[in-house]
Amino acid sequence: MEILSALIVLTLIKATPIIYAALGGVISERSGVINIGLEGMMAAGAFTAAIVSYATNAPLLGVLAGIVAGGLAGLVLAIAATRFKVDQIVAGTGINLICAGGAAYGLVLVFNQPGASKQVNALGPNYWVLVVLAFALAIALQWLLSRTPWGLRVRACGENPRSVAAAGLDPLALRTFAVTLSGALAGLGGAFLSIGELNLYSDGMTAGRGFIALAAVIFGRWNPLGATAASVVFGLFEALQYVLQGKISWLPADAMQALPYIAALIALAGVTGRVRAPASDGVPY
Amino acid sequence: MPALELRSIRKTFPGVVAVDDADLVLYPGEIHALVGENGAGKSTLSAIAFAELKPDSGTVIAHGTVGLVHQHFELVGRLRVWENVLLGREPRRGWTIDAHAARKRVRDIAERNGLRIDPDAVVETLPIGVQQRVELLRELDREPSVLLLDEPTAALAPSEIESFFQTVKALAACGTAIMIVTHKLQEVMAYSSTVTVMRHGRITATMPTASTTAEAIAQAMVGGEIPKVAAREERPLAPCLSIRTGDISLDVRSGEIVGIAGVEGNGQTTLADSITGMIPYDGTLSIERNGRPPLGVIPQDRQAEALVLAWSIVDNVMLGRQQVLRRGALLDRERARTDAQTIAQRFDVRAANLDVAVKTLSGGNQQKIVVGRALIDEPALVLAYNPTRGIDVGAAALVQSRLIEARNRGAAVLLISFELDELLAVADRIAVMYRGRITGEFERIAFDRGAIGRLMAGLA
16 A cells, blocks of 8 residues: 555656646647757756856746746747748757756856755655646646637637638747747656755756656546546656566666656557647647 | 839849749739749739738838648647638637637638538548648638638649539628649649739739730740640651560660550559559569660659759759669769759759759759759669659740750650649650550541540540
């Protein structure tokens, strides 16, 4: 029983950053921009949150700074993808590299040490607020997308941006906003990693969660609630790895750590061909 | 008072003057046809009228709003009809869309204009004609005083065309100024009140439709005589293509054009794809090569199947000709360039140069490249699937002449067309397809429009 409740708690904690990033992925892709840069935007959020919390001793400011940092990275991708029509995969990959590299360099600049930051003030027990907020945001986004004029326009933009233009709206403005919001959400997920779950930033701490989130977007059929459910599944596998560690002696720890990634791979292979992406997902306007 | 005035409009694109010193005035209640060959500047001029493009010089005065129904519908297939119609002008209740009011509004506009539509239908499940109604409703919701229709009947079936023009007439009767961009002269004659002809970016004539003839308009479009389909030559015929499958038994001989008549969707695509090897077939299919490349193909959908739109003319001319252009392990680009030049000359392709992306060309010029490429290696068999669909009379006559030339030099030509008139004009023999089978064959001497039409409808 104890192990079950521990598993549930750990699943929710591990799912939270993936949910934020996946919600960001949903918004971006529904507007027609593939956000392969989620991973980097998470790193930007995680690093900035740690730095600002270190400088101000106010973890809440750190969280806000993480949101802003992710949003800025999102804005860069948005401008590259809309204004300059750069290939979205290339631009997103660039953002992943810049954010990871920038954070590694930033550690040396600020803390004079590579690899990880010093310990900083974290949210502590208050991180529960962010866990609950993730699920609340999922419901809110589902409602926004399906019920509001903005949601209808974003969906239309991801399917056929010319229809949006024909209706007298600006598809590029819609996409820019959506991708920026996407980055802000991923940044919030990153902040949860560094000063929610832990109390420091270390290199590579996002560990592919941005990509797992992309898988969750597809597995959840581009719906906020679906992507959230998929994130919880991936969170469960990550949690399992901790709970089972040392219990199954014949399985090496490395193989355990690979669990969530293997789960993502299997999930994607299973849904391929049975789900339908927004028609203009990844197509510049 | 005019609803829309275009005065001394000039618009250039790199290397081309698209519109030159054009004047066009639209009055409430008139149905004004704007005709011209592909690339004559019609689309540019209507984009300027819609304020989608800015002219280099000249003035646009619109009294009221201008609506544009695009040739390629700008709809979202996965959304519902009402969502498409009211996108950008959604009725609200608080933060959310008032779906109830939205449905009612769409139903009201539809009813007022005599259009039948289910506001909750998902657009991609609707037939093309109904999708166009959705596109039209979106413009009508804005109560435009000027409505521009760009090739509105290009995708419609004959029965849909008739009901479409009933709607247009009713709109005009209510005082909307309507401009129809088209190159279908029958429709111009049947439904328009005024006609304006464009040629090479200039307006060459504006006249009341009642005081002119289709021939006169066609002449103003091409600037002289319409190229006549070249004369036939008689010669003994050797078999080239032979198909024997469960449903189809067909022979095409070298030096003849065999037309496949039939309503769209009666197995023509299966036939074409079997010949090109796109799909497997039961039975036998052979092509007598006579020492030539076996097959030149003019696919049905030039943008999806024939061209890489982002590539240059030269690169597109290389596509599918790897065997011909091979020089050791490489491809002979110089020869491809020469070929592209030959095609551009023989087909009068209007492009700034041979290195521009084909997506910048008009549909007619794109098609000329596709046809030119299919014929340039003088293949034993030419498969032409609706080779003149969506292109203007001048270009169509040119394409037809080139097919006849190919036949005269000894090629077997299989011409699949949804336009019976085209087959009657060009083919030496016509086979009718109905539900995947060939239900009848007619030699030229026995061509009978009525009999062929009955077979096409499955009545005989």
